[in-house]
Amino acid sequence: MNTRANTNKIWQSLIQPTQQRLESIEIRRPKTARFVCRVIPASCPFERDIRFFDRSLLHVPPLCKLNPFYEQLVLLRMKSLTYLAQACSQGMKNCC
Numbered sequence: 001m002n003t004r005a006n007t008n009k010i011w012q013s014l015i016q017p018t019q020q021r022l023e024s025i026e027i028r029r030p031k032t033a034r035f036v037c038r039v040i041p042a043s044c045p046f047e048r049d050i051r052f053f054d055r056s057l058l059h060v061p062p063l064c065k066l067n068p069f070y071e072q073l074v075l076l077r078m079k080s081l082t083y084l085a086q087a088c089s090q091g092m093k094n095c096c
Helices: 002-024 030-039 070-087
Strands: 048-052 055-060
Touching: 002 070, 030 070
Parallel strands: none
Antiparallel strands: 048 055
């Protein structure tokens, strides 16, 4: 059990600087905001329903939450969308 706790501490110490860096990014340009919106999907691209004709055979759940940077990436996308909503005089569809 102690080994598992140590492994978790080591893992957290390795990923925490990247998490903090992602959280500290500020969106200041529309071009950057549009890029972030294009690169970070709004929903998990891995979630699937595998169907055969009209029958659902298998559901693959969203795997994005397994990503240790998931929350920071969602926050970055939200910052970008907020920036575009405030900075663009056009509708959101024209910005993203």
